[in-house]
Amino acid sequence: MYPHERSLVKRLANKPFALIGINSDKDLAKLRPRLKEENISWRSFWNGPKGTGGPISAKWGVRGWPTIYILDHKGVIRFKGPRGEKMDKAVDQLLEEMGTSGN
Amino acid sequence: MKYLPVVLALLIAGSAIAQGGSAKADYDKLVKEFQATTEAYSAKLKAIRGTDEYKELSKKARARDAGSTEARSKLRALTSAVQRPRPADWAEKFNAGAEKYAGTDGAVPYLVWLAKTRGHDHASSALDTIAAKHAASAHVADVVDMFSVLGRSVGRDKVRAVATAIIENNTNNQIKANAYYGRAMNWGELEGRETILNDEEKAKKAADIAACIKADPDSIAALRANAATFIKERLQIGHEAPDIEGKDFDGVSFKLSDYRGKVVVLDFWGDW
Numbered sequence: 143m144y145p146h147e148r149s150l151v152k153r154l155a156n157k158p159f160a161l162i163g164i165n166s167d168k169d170l171a172k173l174r175p176r177l178k179e180e181n182i183s184w185r186s187f188w189n190g191p192k193g194t195g196g197p198i199s200a201k202w203g204v205r206g207w208p209t210i211y212i213l214d215h216k217g218v219i220r221f222k223g224p225r226g227e228k229m230d231k232a233v234d235q236l237l238e239e240m241g242t243s244g245n
Numbered sequence: 246m247k248y249l250p251v252v253l254a255l256l257i258a259g260s261a262i263a264q265g266g267s268a269k270a271d272y273d274k275l276v277k278e279f280q281a282t283t284e285a286y287s288a289k290l291k292a293i294r295g296t297d298e299y300k301e302l303s304k305k306a307r308a309r310d311a312g313s314t315e316a317r318s319k320l321r322a323l324t325s326a327v328q329r330p331r332p333a334d335w336a337e338k339f340n341a342g343a344e345k346y347a348g349t350d351g352a353v354p355y356l357v358w359l360a361k362t363r364g365h366d367h368a369s370s371a372l373d374t375i376a377a378k379h380a381a382s383a384h385v386a387d388v389v390d391m392f393s394v395l396g397r398s399v400g401r402d403k404v405r406a407v408a409t410a411i412i413e414n415n416t417n418n419q420i421k422a423n424a425y426y427g428r429a430m431n432w433g434e435l436e437g438r439e440t441i442l443n444d445e446e447k448a449k450k451a452a453d454i455a456a457c458i459k460a461d462p463d464s465i466a467a468l469r470a471n472a473a474t475f476i477k478e479r480l481q482i483g484h485e486a487p488d489i490e491g492k493d494f495d496g497v498s499f500k501l502s503d504y505r506g507k508v509v510v511l512d513f514w515g516d517w
Contacts, residue, residue, distance in 0.1 A: 147512070158507040166515040170494060176516050177494070185499070186514075187491035192465070195390065198489060199513055200465045202480065203472030209513040213486050217505050220482060229510065236508040 143208065144180045146226060150233070151184055157237055158215060162186070166207060168193035215240050268342075268351025275338060276358070282330045289327040299323055332364030340367050343374070353384035360388050360395065369399045372407050380410035386420050389466075392427025405431050418461040425457035426466035486511070 151161050163186030167173045170188065189196030194207065202209075210229065212221035214236045221232045293299055302323070305316035336359060343355035356379065359371035372395075375385060388395075389411060396404045408428035415421055432442060432450035442450065457470040479487050489501040501511070 143514075150510070159509075160504045160507045161510045161512060162501065162504060164489070164491075164511070164513045165494075166513065167517070173516055174494070180516075185493050187489055187499075188494060194515065195465065197465055197468060198491060200468040201472065201475060202487075202513070203469075203476045204513045207513055207515050207517075211480075211486065211511040213509040213511060215506050215508055217486050217502065217509075219480065219484050219486050222480075222482060233508055233510060240508070 143225075144182065146229075147184070148181060150230060154233070154237075158240065159233065159237065160184070164189055164198050164204075166194045166196060166199055212236065268346045268349065269354070271342060271345075272351070272354045275342060279330070279335055279338075282335075286327060286330055290324060293323055293327065332362055333366070336362065336365030336367050340371075343371065348378065350379070350382055350384065353379045353382045354387075357384060357388045360399075361391050363398060368395075369403060372399060372403055376407045376410040380407075380414035381416065383417060383420070385411055385415065386417070386423070389420055389423035389427055392424075392430065396431055401431050404428075412456075419464050419466075422457045422461035422464040422466040422470075425453045425460060426470050429453035429457060429470060 147161060161184040163184060165173070165186040166189040168191055176182075187198060189198050194204075208225075210221075210223050210225060211219055212224065212229070212232050214220050220236060224232050299320065302316045302320050306313050306320055308316075339355045339358045339362075343352045343359065346352040346355070353375070356371040356375050359365070359367045360375065362368070372388075375382075375388065379385065389408070392404050392408060405428055408424045408431065411424040412421055412428070415424070429450050432446050432453070454470045457464075458467045461467055475487075486501065490498065492498050501509070
């Protein structure tokens with residue numbers, strides 16, 4: 143999944159787009175070297191030391207990882223769950239609505 | 246001799262404190278031993294899997310040809326050179342601790358360990374002891390988190406009985422909220438399995454969810470208990486996304502709403 147996210151972030155670097163994570167790893171010390179290895183540059187909220195039992199995922203009722211929501215520029219939830227190509231299409235559609243095509 | 250009762254009382258109090266202190270120290274020591282053993286095992290296994298011999302045999306085992314059966318048995322021989330720590334053996338040690346400190350608060354961490362850890366025969370009786378003698382203890386905090394999982398191993402009725410004992414006896418609101426949530430989940434999953442509950446069970450579950458949120462509204466248990474409602478009312482397509490406030494990996498606070506004006510992919514992820 144990281145390669146897809148990396149390419150999405152790279153392709154849309156100059157667009158009004160952000161990939162925001164909510165990370166549910168328990169141990170940040172173990173995660174830090176992985177961020178470098180996998181070149182994970184996008185910003186994440188940390189769900190805390192309880193990992194998948196942390197407060198943000200508890201509030202949002204997340205039970206499977208990854209879980210995806212896609213919001214438009216007004217902050218409205220427009221898609222739930224698309225991955226891979228479907229995610230790319232959804233994001234491109236929302237950028238087009240803003241008048242800034244993804245390509 | 247009129248001071249004798251006071252002296253006796255002090256002696257008893259002193260020994261109780263000493264016992265409490267050593268119960269914790271004993272428990273911490275045992276947990277450390279267990280962790281060290283588990284880590285040593287993992288490290289040895291990793292070392293074996295890193296050898297050229299192991300890698301070569303793995304390739305052969307995957308080839309699915311005449312030699313692969315032999316390769317698989319050789320692989321097993323290599324990994325069986327290190328002894329996996331057996332939960333059943335360690336459970337005996339934790340059970341001995343629970344018996345040594347039986348009836349005191351010092352026994353509770355041992356009982357909680359036994360209740361939470363799989364692969365041995367003491368989990369069920371540990372839960373019985375917690376329900377009968379230690380439902381008011383602050384140490385049960387670590388087991389109330391586990392109720393939804395425990396139902397699968399020791400049975401729903403048992404989990405419900407423990408949750409009920411904790412709800413009735415414990416005065417810590419966070420623990421109570423967790424126990425209410427555990428019992429609510431015990432009636433059936435919060436989402437998706439609603440249909441298998443009869444009306445009476447549905448009502449009991451709804452009451453437990455309400456009690457959980459009331460006991461400690463800021464607890465993670467309350468957030469979870471409210472999640473089905475939150476999804477329905479706030480997380481549907483077309484809803485403005487609820488804001489998230491939190492910290493990034495560098496400890497810097499930020500909000501989801503900081504990104505208004507941009508298309509946002511919100512990704513709940515983990516590196517596993």
